Amino acid sequence: MSEASFFPPASIWRIALPVPLPRLFDYLPPAGAGEAGDPVGARVRVPFGRRELVGWVAEVGAPEPGTDPAALKQVLARLDPEPLLHGELLESLRWLARYTHAPLGEVLATALPGPLRHGEPLPDTHAWAWRLTEAGATARPGLRAGKPRRLSDLLDEHGELDEDRLDDLLEDWRTAARALAKRGHAERLAVPATAHAPAPQPGPPLNDEQQAAVDAILATPGFTPFLLDGVTGSGKTEVYLRAIADCLARGKQALVLVPEIGLTPQTLARFRARLGVPVHALHSGLADGERARTWAAFARGEARVAVGTRSAVFLPLREPGLIVIDEEHDGSFKQLDGIRYHARDFALVRAKALDVPVLLGSATPSLESLRNAQAGRYGHLRLLRRAGTAQPPRVRVLDVRKRPLQAGLSPELLERLHGELRAGGQALVFKNRRGYAPVLLCHDCGWTAHCPRCSTPLKPTPMTVHGGGRRLQCHHCGTRRPAPDACPDCGGLALQSQGAGTERIEESLAARFDEFPVLRIDRGSTQKRDALENLLAQFGTAPGVLVGTQMLAKGHDLANLTLVAVVGIDEGLFSADFRAREKLAQLLIQVAGRAGRALKPGEVLLQTHHPEHELLITLLSGGYHAFAEVELAQREAAGFPPYAHMALIRAEAQQVEAANAFLAMARRELQQAAAQRGTERSALEINGPVPAPMPRRAGYLRAQLILSAPQRRDLHAALDAALPAIYAAPEARKVRWSLDVDPADL
Numbered sequence: 001m002s003e004a005s006f007f008p009p010a011s012i013w014r015i016a017l018p019v020p021l022p023r024l025f026d027y028l029p030p031a032g033a034g035e036a037g038d039p040v041g042a043r044v045r046v047p048f049g050r051r052e053l054v055g056w057v058a059e060v061g062a063p064e065p066g067t068d069p070a071a072l073k074q075v076l077a078r079l080d081p082e083p084l085l086h087g088e089l090l091e092s093l094r095w096l097a098r099y100t101h102a103p104l105g106e107v108l109a110t111a112l113p114g115p116l117r118h119g120e121p122l123p124d125t126h127a128w129a130w131r132l133t134e135a136g137a138t139a140r141p142g143l144r145a146g147k148p149r150r151l152s153d154l155l156d157e158h159g160e161l162d163e164d165r166l167d168d169l170l171e172d173w174r175t176a177a178r179a180l181a182k183r184g185h186a187e188r189l190a191v192p193a194t195a196h197a198p199a200p201q202p203g204p205p206l207n208d209e210q211q212a213a214v215d216a217i218l219a220t221p222g223f224t225p226f227l228l229d230g231v232t233g234s235g236k237t238e239v240y241l242r243a244i245a246d247c248l249a250r251g252k253q254a255l256v257l258v259p260e261i262g263l264t265p266q267t268l269a270r271f272r273a274r275l276g277v278p279v280h281a282l283h284s285g286l287a288d289g290e291r292a293r294t295w296a297a298f299a300r301g302e303a304r305v306a307v308g309t310r311s312a313v314f315l316p317l318r319e320p321g322l323i324v325i326d327e328e329h330d331g332s333f334k335q336l337d338g339i340r341y342h343a344r345d346f347a348l349v350r351a352k353a354l355d356v357p358v359l360l361g362s363a364t365p366s367l368e369s370l371r372n373a374q375a376g377r378y379g380h381l382r383l384l385r386r387a388g389t390a391q392p393p394r395v396r397v398l399d400v401r402k403r404p405l406q407a408g409l410s411p412e413l414l415e416r417l418h419g420e421l422r423a424g425g426q427a428l429v430f431k432n433r434r435g436y437a438p439v440l441l442c443h444d445c446g447w448t449a450h451c452p453r454c455s456t457p458l459k460p461t462p463m464t465v466h467g468g469g470r471r472l473q474c475h476h477c478g479t480r481r482p483a484p485d486a487c488p489d490c491g492g493l494a495l496q497s498q499g500a501g502t503e504r505i506e507e508s509l510a511a512r513f514d515e516f517p518v519l520r521i522d523r524g525s526t527q528k529r530d531a532l533e534n535l536l537a538q539f540g541t542a543p544g545v546l547v548g549t550q551m552l553a554k555g556h557d558l559a560n561l562t563l564v565a566v567v568g569i570d571e572g573l574f575s576a577d578f579r580a581r582e583k584l585a586q587l588l589i590q591v592a593g594r595a596g597r598a599l600k601p602g603e604v605l606l607q608t609h610h611p612e613h614e615l616l617i618t619l620l621s622g623g624y625h626a627f628a629e630v631e632l633a634q635r636e637a638a639g640f641p642p643y644a645h646m647a648l649i650r651a652e653a654q655q656v657e658a659a660n661a662f663l664a665m666a667r668r669e670l671q672q673a674a675a676q677r678g679t680e681r682s683a684l685e686i687n688g689p690v691p692a693p694m695p696r697r698a699g700y701l702r703a704q705l706i707l708s709a710p711q712r713r714d715l716h717a718a719l720d721a722a723l724p725a726i727y728a729a730p731e732a733r734k735v736r737w738s739l740d741v742d743p744a745d746l
């Protein structure tokens with residue numbers, strides 16, 4: 001018997017609602033609730049102000065002392081006979097709400113595909129098929145030639161055909177099917193979504209390092225985190241595939257998380273070919289309905305393998321066997337707005353709750369994961385050699401001080417590019433700045449085009465020049481405008497694009513190497529999902545140059561790519577953000593790893609004005625791990641993660657005073673909370689209010705408070721105690737504010 005029927009009038013439902021308030025909302029259960037079974041995790045429709053909302057039953061219990069149950073509103077409808085969320089996933093999401101200090105209702109809303117969030121029923125995961133009725137079989141020989149006749153013949157021949165197959169066999173078959181159905185000649189029926197997957201293809205025999213890694217993973221079926229720390233091209237994906245195959249053989253499900261730009265058709269095709277079961281892709285380009293169907297197929301235990309980006313971490317796993325996070329260091333695993341979760345960290349929490357192994361793979365592990373491996377919390381599996389016969393690329397630094405540059409490229413670099421092309425190779429020029437040029441300058445008076453709505457501490461933010469000089473765009477807030485013909489200040493006509501982005505490099509190289517194709521790959525040139533695939537397919541393996549941003553740093557195996565030139569990294573060497581050096585080192589190693597992935601040896605050219613910079617020297621002489629050791633020591637000395645735990649409270653307002661007043665209030669509340677708990681001053685440091693790194697963006701003034709503590713629990717205890725007052729304070733109504741636990745940057 002459920003509690004609801006045990007205490008009929010006094011028992012209430014506490015509902016998690018997707019509203020930015022850190023609490024649950026009490027409602028009376030709907031009529032007949034007593035008979036329907038435990039409602040916790042079920043969705044409900046409730047009145048909320050003048051609206052109706054879909055929420056989740058978080059708890060069932062007695063009303064707070066002093067509340068009059070008669071004054072409560074009643075749940076309008078319970079939407080799920082069986083709770084949609086239950087067991088491990090519900091408990092893990094409750095953990096996530098506590099950890100991010102976010103409202104449970106918003107966490108649940110973030111975790112669910114749109115249709116489920118909005119109260120729609122769990123969709124069918126059946127496939128649909130068509131067959132002839134008896135009447136249809138009789139009538140078939142008498143039908144006139146045409147689509148209905150063709151469809152009748154097909155159904156007669158095959159007996160029953162899946163809609164997927166029909167798509168391949170007969171164009172516009174749906175119209176014909178409707179015509180047949182109307183006459184009662186054909187019918188549609190639900191069939192199990194069977195796996196039309198090809199037989200699995202064998203992979204290459206593993207080398208010793210790969211085998212040792214696979215053995216270690218298979219030896220421990222329960223919760224064990226592993227860091228698979230293997231150089232680019234060392235065959236990490238092969239290790240994942242073996243571990244997943246083993247998981248499938250045991251009848252279990254596997255979840256693979258990949259970075260935003262790593263989920264390429266190439267990757268999916270490789271998984272599909274090797275595993276012999278349907279592989280479900282989950283990414284931001286997927287239609288809502290498809291996302292909900294995949295969710296349902298995993299919840300019902302029908303689907304076996306998912307490969308997805310960040311939000312795939314919320315898939316329900318009914319028969320969990322393994323979680324893999326490829327390129328675990330990648331920044332796209334952290335959500336930067338709304339519920340600011342980290343998919344890798346949440347995957348670890350889920351793997352522990354599910355009691356399955358979790359595999360974090362990278363050639364450039366995050367300092368957090370490296371530290372965990374060094375401290376013995378993760379198994380540390382290393383792949384030091386490239387798989388097969390591929391050789392590590394040679395890296396050379398090109399000192400460009402005092403050299404004449406053309407679109408940012410030195411004569412030596414251009415000469416090497418040309419040589420490589422003439423020898424039949426392909427080259428990649430990597431520049432992490434899209435657009436034509438970063439600045440538009442008036443040569444007569446010094447005016448520059450800047451964004452009217454954004455600025456940094458020292459100066460207005462320049463707008464990036466696009467469209468070969470015709471358009472301006474702010475990369476911080478998206479503001480666009482045509483480039484002026486004349487200087488708005490002096491009226492002069494000497495407007496010049498300064499510096500070079502990928503567009504300008506492409507233009508310059510195309511003019512120089514007119515006998516070879518030059519292809520630009522960045523967010524501008526690949527708006528559509530398939531665009532990148534099509535571009536690369538066109539590019540093929542013939543000699544040519546790719547110009548690109550970090551979109552090219554991973555995911556694509558370009559077998560004939562033999563030369564990688566990296567330009568314009570210098571500003572990253574001197575950034576103030578405490579993670580900037582780590583990100584730069586990872587990027588350099590990953591981009592360099594694109595070269596020489598197959599038979600031909602690769603070469604990497606690093607063009608810089610700072611050839612003696614300590615980061616470059618360490619990276620070049622000792623590789624990523626030498627860099628990481630230096631960096632970890634510096635983080636420890638400076639009290640930064642992974643040696644401290646941080647949180648960031650940011651406020652934005654039209655007036656900077658409002659933002660600062662809110663943060664000052666938050667600071668007082670936090671200090672008071674820490675003092676009441678007896679936390680020593682050094683155990684929780686609060687910095688700020690200080691201006692955000694981008695103090696003005698899209699017209700809003702932005703400031704922040706940085707919290708830092710050597711012990712995670714001191715940070716969380718202070719937040720737990722202070723947040724109710726922070727939410728409720730009058731200062732909070734005058735700003736937009738957010739809390740980010742474990743911020744990606746400060």
Ligand code: ADP
Nearest residue numbers: 204205206207232233234235236237238387388
């Ligand atoms: P990573 O994921 O570490 O970048 P991959 O698994 O993609 O590496 O492997 C890189 C290349 O080497 C791929 O073309 C893959 O097919 C090949 N490869 C991987 N393992 C082996 C092996 N044991 N023998 C031969 N080739 C291999």
Ligand code: ZN
Nearest residue numbers: 442445487490
């Ligand atoms: Zn001017």
Ligand code: ZN
Nearest residue numbers: 451454474477
């Ligand atoms: Zn702007």
